[in-house]
Amino acid sequence: MKKILILGASGAIGRYLIDYFYERSSEWNIELITGDIRENSFVKERSSFFQMDVSNKESFEQLPKDIYAVIDLATFMPARMIGYDPKKYIDINIVGTYNILEFCKSNKVDRLLFGQTFGDILKHADKDPLLKVDLNPIQDYKDNKSVYISTMNASVELIKCYHSIFGIKTFIFRLPTIYNWDTDIYCENGELIKMAWQILVEQATKGEDIYVWGDPERKKDMVYVKDLCQMFFKACFVDRNYGFYNVGTGVGISLLDQIKGIISVFGDTNKSEIRFSPEMRNAPQYIMCIDEAKNELDYSPCYSYIEMLEDMKKERDLDRFH
Numbered sequence: 001m002k003k004i005l006i007l008g009a010s011g012a013i014g015r016y017l018i019d020y021f022y023e024r025s026s027e028w029n030i031e032l033i034t035g036d037i038r039e040n041s042f043v044k045e046r047s048s049f050f051q052m053d054v055s056n057k058e059s060f061e062q063l064p065k066d067i068y069a070v071i072d073l074a075t076f077m078p079a080r081m082i083g084y085d086p087k088k089y090i091d092i093n094i095v096g097t098y099n100i101l102e103f104c105k106s107n108k109v110d111r112l113l114f115g116q117t118f119g120d121i122l123k124h125a126d127k128d129p130l131l132k133v134d135l136n137p138i139q140d141y142k143d144n145k146s147v148y149i150s151t152m153n154a155s156v157e158l159i160k161c162y163h164s165i166f167g168i169k170t171f172i173f174r175l176p177t178i179y180n181w182d183t184d185i186y187c188e189n190g191e192l193i194k195m196a197w198q199i200l201v202e203q204a205t206k207g208e209d210i211y212v213w214g215d216p217e218r219k220k221d222m223v224y225v226k227d228l229c230q231m232f233f234k235a236c237f238v239d240r241n242y243g244f245y246n247v248g249t250g251v252g253i254s255l256l257d258q259i260k261g262i263i264s265v266f267g268d269t270n271k272s273e274i275r276f277s278p279e280m281r282n283a284p285q286y287i288m289c290i291d292e293a294k295n296e297l298d299y300s301p302c303y304s305y306i307e308m309l310e311d312m313k314k315e316r317d318l319d320r321f322h
Ligand SMILES: NC(=O)c1ccc[n+]([C@@H]2O[C@H](COP(=O)([O-])OP(=O)(O)OC[C@H]3O[C@@H](n4cnc5c(N)ncnc54)[C@H](O)[C@@H]3O)[C@@H](O)[C@H]2O)c1
Pocket: 007, 008, 009, 010, 011, 012, 013, 014, 035, 036, 037, 038, 052, 053, 054, 055, 073, 074, 075, 076, 077, 080, 092, 096, 115, 116, 117, 118, 175, 176, 177, 178, 179, 184
């Protein structure tokens, strides 16, 4: 029996990850251990849950010691921050990662998986939308996400140090926006807002006109949380010491096709009309190069864009993750 500890288990990605691992637990002989600062019934029903604060070293004392793998999603991101309190990024992302690494070292954990942000390289996409895994980080330091990104970069560097010095097997995943039916809060510049796709789904559901902002041909890699789960799962069992992977599908969906898809999946009989607003600002563009994940993890995305939307609709109706 392999004990897998998922930290940040009650989060948007964590809940799907618990579902994915739980469904495979008897076949793969997995025991799920989970930790988060907040409780979630869905997670508690499927794992041994520990309420804990990763920034507090003592929190780790309650955990079982014979852990095979740790998956660290217990970081703090700007999308969850109302106002601006950068100390949270330092405490949870850097100190939290250090505490997790010390836990791994002391308990001879076989491997650590970590969810890094693609914010470290996104600016490269202004010139070429294809983001390769080995691009050098560049940042817009004026952007208030820069402190978050810096703490995530620091965490990645710390993890690489512990991998090299103490031999902890290490798998780092660079995440773009991960699509899922997420009902948690979402913030931009410290203010609560709705995500663009949520607004589009609402408009399509009501049959309202939908405006395509800026260039309709800009393409984005729309990766579903269940494909990310596949990657994490494979990295738990792959016979390697180290991996650094972009998360994605490797395919770009144009803004126009994104909107057409949302109308066809979420629209009722009274379908939304598409209108164009070229004077509005462009949407972000990026496509994640996933060659390393394909070659080293045998990863193959299961969800096309439309299949992802259909599954999101199914999860909306099931409303399971409380
Ligand atoms: N979701 C995305 O699209 C995305 C994209 C890029 C990077 N990421 C990274 O992946 C992480 C996980 O993503 P998510 O969408 O599940 O985020 P989330 O905010 O929904 O989940 C994070 C979880 O960590 C928990 N947590 C926060 N502080 C903690 C602490 N001190 N101790 C223990 N648990 C704590 C939260 O309660 C939450 O359940 C993000 O924080 C972010 O750094 C996510």
